[in-house]
Amino acid sequence: MNDHTSKKITKQSILEAYEENPEKADLEIFGRRPHKDRRGFLKGAGLATMGAMLGASIPFHRNFPSGLIPVAMADDANVLAGKEGLTLLNDRPVNAETPPHLLDDAITPTKRHFIRNNGIPPESMDPDSWTLTIDGLVDNPMELSIADLKSKFEVVTMALTIECGGNGRAFFNPPAKGNQWTYGAVACSNWTGVRLKDVLEAAGVKSNAIYTAHVGADSHLSGKEGKLPISRGMPIEKALTDNILIAFEQNGEALHPMNGAPLRLVVPGWPGSCSQKWLKRIYLRDIVHDGPKMTGTAYRVPNRPVSAGEKVEKKDFVIIERMPVKALVTAPATGATLEAGSVDVRGHAWSGDREISKVEVSIDFGATWQATELDKPVNSGAWQNWRTKVSLPLKGYYEIWARAVDDAGEGQPQAISWNPKGYLNNSVHRVAVRYS
Known part of the structure; x- marks a missing residue:
């Protein structure tokens, strides 16, 4: 990047660049190229640029992860208020x-529930x-x-x-555009409210209604009046299930502001984007909803397996519905040094x-694989907790792997x-x- 271009760099332009394509932003703004292990490095003008914006040198700059924005460039004093231990990927949107x-x-806990915003x-x-x-298509609006x-x-x-559809995006190769989530865009809190099914039935669902449409009170990043940052929906059959x-x-307690206060949808098992925050309106339609981030390639995947880096026509993308089977190890923490060969493992x-x-x-x-003790879900839509002990036979480096199978055999x-x-x-x- 030349001197003339670097003078034009602003915090807002960096945030927007990282939202669109973090790997490209690394290269163009800071001169970082991703290593195969996803760690980035800085050199020359790139390091000088980042150091100048942070107001200090970066002693361990070679270890700074590729695709991640320095948290000091965000308004961290307010962005994560009421949260604890979260890793900030972006602050516009948060x-x-x-x-x-x-x-x-x-x-x-609420303080550890991830944040995925699309607007302000x-x-x-x-x-x-x-x-x-x-x-919309109801008898009694x-x-x-x-x-x-x-x-x-x-x-x-x-x-x-609730799990973001992009959870795990950081591990795709070649890299995929968007927030570089690793494992932590998932949570299972206790939610209190009323069933969407009960409200829709009270309104009277017309026979020609096939899809819901959701509208929140958040505003578009552009600031344009009336432009929605996101408005997704789901088939009426899904909307009328018992756990939404x-x-x-x-x-x-009252909802956290960054988790949709004072009213939101919670749609378990489907992409978190269906769980509209700051909920203001739900209307029923006789077509598949075509609001922002419902069309094109947003929250869609190819209708067939594709090779890495393959170009796919928009017509060949299908809407993501149910999220896939997954297990998460929450203990021990990755990178832990253990003093005994018997280890409690859970997740x-x-x-x-x-x-x-x-x-x-x-x-x-x-x-080889060993079975774990697996709890039943506390209710439909909740994750299931599991635990076991493993014995490490010799001192050294180990990886603990976890895999799950669901009741459909997947x-x-x-x-x-x-x-x-x-x-x-x-x-x-x-x-x-x-x-x-």
């Missing part, structure tokens, strides 16, 4: 994930003045306050898993709207098939430890 070892709780949150999140409109929801419908609390909530509480597993039938772990790079692959947008990575989770 995107932050949780390291796996901080997801060890059976129910994810609304300035006002007053629950007393908030209303939700239900209209409604405008409901949160007090109305609480008084007119059964209030329920359910543990529900219009939620107004998370873990017994969670989930598979869209199915149940997990077994989780297995391996300490010998997949040559299991995790060792390596996921590549897709252009980096969605649905459910390859086997691997944790590195040393026995010393």
Whole structure:
């Protein structure tokens, strides 16, 4: 990058560049090229540029991960208020994930629930003045306050898993555009609200309604009046299932502002983008919804296996519905040094709207596998907790691998098939430890 170009670099331009293509931004802005192990390096003008923007030199710059924005370039004083231990990937819009070892709780605390925003949150999140409109192809259009929801419908609390469709994108090769999520864009909190099914049935679903459409109060990054950052939906059959909530509480308290306060949808087992935050309107349509991030290649994958880097026509993409089977190791933490050969291993597993039938772990790079103790889900839509002990026979380096199989017999692959947008990575989770 020449001197003339570098003078034009701003925080906003960096954030926008990383949202679009983090690897390209690394190269063009900071001169970093990704290594095969996903670690970046800086040199020459790139290092000088980053150091100047941070106001200090970077002693360990060679270890700075490729595709990641320095957190000091974000408004970290306010962006992650009320959160603990999250890794900030972007602050325009805010995107932050949780390291796996901080997801060890059976129910994810609000402070450790990941953040995936598409636009700018609304300035006002007053629950007393908030209303939700239900209209479109219904017999009785409604405008409901949160007090109305609480008084007119059964209030329920359910543990529900939300996972971003791009969770695991950082491990695709060649790299896929978008936020470089590793493992932590998933959580399972207790959500309190009313069933979407009950509200839609009270409104009266017309016979020609086939799809929902969701609208939030967040604004587009461009600031353009009336332009929505995201508006997704789902087939009416899915909307009328029993575990989709219009939620107004998370873990017994009001929703966190970055998790959709004061009202949001929670759609377990499908991409988190279906779980509209700052929910203001749901309308029913007689076509597949075509709102922002419902068309083109957004939250879609090719309708067939493709080779790495292959160009795919837009007409050959299909909408992602259920999320794939996956297991996550939450203990021990990757990089841990262990002083004993007997190790407690535990984590969670989930598979869209199915149940997990077994989780297995391996300490010998997949040559052999041992069964774990697996809990049933506490309710439909919750992840399942698992645990076991493994014995490390000799001192040295080990990898603990975990894989799950669901009740339809679908299991995790060792390596996921590549897709252009980096969605649905459910390859086997691997944790590195040393026995010393």
